[in-house]
Amino acid sequence: MAEVGKAIWREAPDLGFLKEILAMPGGEAVAACIQCGTCSGTCPTARDMDYTPRQVMALIRAGYRERVLNSNMIWLCASCYSCYVVCPKEIKLTDFFYKLKQMAMRGGFENPASKRAEVLAKKFAGNIRWLGRSNEVWLLLKYFLSTNLLAAVKYTGMGLSLFRTGRLELLPKKSKSAAEVGKIIARYREGAGMRL
Amino acid sequence: MTTYAYYPGCSLDATAKPYGASVAATAPALGVDLREIEDWNCCGATAYMSYDHVEAFSLASRNLAIAETMAENGKVQVAAPCSACFAVLNNAVHYMADDPRLRDLVNDGLSAVGRHYEGKVTVRHLLDIYINDVPEDVTKSKITKNLEMVRLAPYYGCQIVRPKNEFDHYGMPTKFDDYLKLLGAQVAYYPVKTRCCAGTFITTQPGIAARMIGLLLKSAKDNGADAIVTCCPLCQFNLDNFQKEAGDYWNAEFNIPILYFTQVVGLAMGIPPGDLEIDNHRVSPDALLAKII
Numbered sequence: 001m002a003e004v005g006k007a008i009w010r011e012a013p014d015l016g017f018l019k020e021i022l023a024m025p026g027g028e029a030v031a032a033c034i035q036c037g038t039c040s041g042t043c044p045t046a047r048d049m050d051y052t053p054r055q056v057m058a059l060i061r062a063g064y065r066e067r068v069l070n071s072n073m074i075w076l077c078a079s080c081y082s083c084y085v086v087c088p089k090e091i092k093l094t095d096f097f098y099k100l101k102q103m104a105m106r107g108g109f110e111n112p113a114s115k116r117a118e119v120l121a122k123k124f125a126g127n128i129r130w131l132g133r134s135n136e137v138w139l140l141l142k143y144f145l146s147t148n149l150l151a152a153v154k155y156t157g158m159g160l161s162l163f164r165t166g167r168l169e170l171l172p173k174k175s176k177s178a179a180e181v182g183k184i185i186a187r188y189r190e191g192a193g194m195r196l
Numbered sequence: 197m198t199t200y201a202y203y204p205g206c207s208l209d210a211t212a213k214p215y216g217a218s219v220a221a222t223a224p225a226l227g228v229d230l231r232e233i234e235d236w237n238c239c240g241a242t243a244y245m246s247y248d249h250v251e252a253f254s255l256a257s258r259n260l261a262i263a264e265t266m267a268e269n270g271k272v273q274v275a276a277p278c279s280a281c282f283a284v285l286n287n288a289v290h291y292m293a294d295d296p297r298l299r300d301l302v303n304d305g306l307s308a309v310g311r312h313y314e315g316k317v318t319v320r321h322l323l324d325i326y327i328n329d330v331p332e333d334v335t336k337s338k339i340t341k342n343l344e345m346v347r348l349a350p351y352y353g354c355q356i357v358r359p360k361n362e363f364d365h366y367g368m369p370t371k372f373d374d375y376l377k378l379l380g381a382q383v384a385y386y387p388v389k390t391r392c393c394a395g396t397f398i399t400t401q402p403g404i405a406a407r408m409i410g411l412l413l414k415s416a417k418d419n420g421a422d423a424i425v426t427c428c429p430l431c432q433f434n435l436d437n438f439q440k441e442a443g444d445y446w447n448a449e450f451n452i453p454i455l456y457f458t459q460v461v462g463l464a465m466g467i468p469p470g471d472l473e474i475d476n477h478r479v480s481p482d483a484l485l486a487k488i489i
Contacts, residue, residue: 080392081358116400124243134206165476177237187308
């Protein structure tokens with residue numbers, strides 16, 4: 001768990017950050033939070049986080065932009081929705097954390113612990129725009145090329161087993177849907193600015 | 197015979213081929229008529245949601261819009277065998293119904309290819325359909341094998357019961373348990389039935405994933421399960437392929453077959469295990485198969 005009560009209070013709070021969050025759809029959630037900690041209690045990865053989900057909500061309200069967007073908490077959310085369904089204030093936490101991920105990515109925040117999840121999200125999105133569907137082999141190839149190629153060695157045994165049983169799609173097959181997917185995304189991006 | 201717009205999802209063409217094979221082997225006999233959505237694309241999975249949720253919902257909605265062209269009497273039900281696809285498609289339906297701005301934005305994107313999402317779709321998980329739409333007596337009438345020596349751990353995972361579903365309780369579901377009993381099997385006490393399988397952490401955070409996967413395997417082993425039964429390709433993949441890493445973390449040895457529920461249905465129906473591609477998993481199911489009479 002991160003240090004609390006010392007260095008943190010020496011930073012100048014950035015209340016513009018709180019306003020930014022409140023202005024985004026779903027962002028009013030931070031105002032509703034009662035700091036009960038039920039989210040952190042149900043979270044299967046809270047123990048691995050520098051700040052727990054409850055602490056992240058508190059940090060947002062106190063205006064600590066860097067600490068929030070650099071936090072590994074947002075990248076250690078596995079989308080299990082455990083907190084989402086138990087929040088007594090019915091805050092859609094998982095969706096809220098998706099938005100923090102997007103803010104961190106766009107703002108260029110790169111926590112070393114979160115970098116891998118960020119690379120995976122970017123490569124996944126790129127792959128879908130390329131093929132229309134997901135191809136696990138090419139996703140992992142691109143992911144390991146951008147992170148740590150040596151780490152891929154550990155997966156050789158599994159890869160062989162998958163290959164032997166015909167469960168590896170080695171060639172990147174372009175789905176017929178790819179052309180349409182590309183056009184839909186391009187159209188949306190032209191009108192960017194109106195991001196929700 | 198009920199007709200569904202079938203959304204198999206990317207995994208069923210690759211790592212989850214056995215899931216696809218066992219769906220094809222069991223659905224027709226149970227009167228579940230699955231008609232594949234033409235030229236479907238990625239559902240807009242969890243990893244894409246982190247990147248841009250509107251783009252993710254746009255991907256989901258292209259599939260939903262095509263499904264709508266298959267509607268009869270103005271309604272259509274989409275059947276998704278993958279829990280992640282189910283959650284994203286289902287979220288897309290609910291979020292667009294709640295937020296007209298999101299729906300307009302998505303439809304503006306779809307207009308680039310002459311498509312439109314109207315909101316006539318209901319999204320269902322295939323497990324929900326097998327349990328709730330297939331009458332119990334039909335299921336019973338197809339059972340030819342005796343599974344009473346087999347003890348199974350029903351693993352629901354996250355995204356079939358969360359965030360929103362009409363299927364079962366978000367934390368303490370029981371319908372999958374009852375279904376395995378209906379198929380004639382014993383059901384193991386399995387308190388971690390809705391704990392997270394670690395999802396994509398198997399790639400990005402292997403250490404944490406080993407702990408999370410191990411917890412699920414350990415509970416099954418401690419409660420004497422012969423196999424864990426899943427309804428999601430990613431859960432199956434993680435639990436099946438990383439038993440050694442999970443064992444190293446928990447200082448235990450795991451050798452637990454991880455089956456898809458459709459494979460258990462097929463076994464009960466007496467379909468040869470080869471047709472259900474049960475031997476195409478990492479952990480051998482032989483000990484379990486020997487218990488089927």
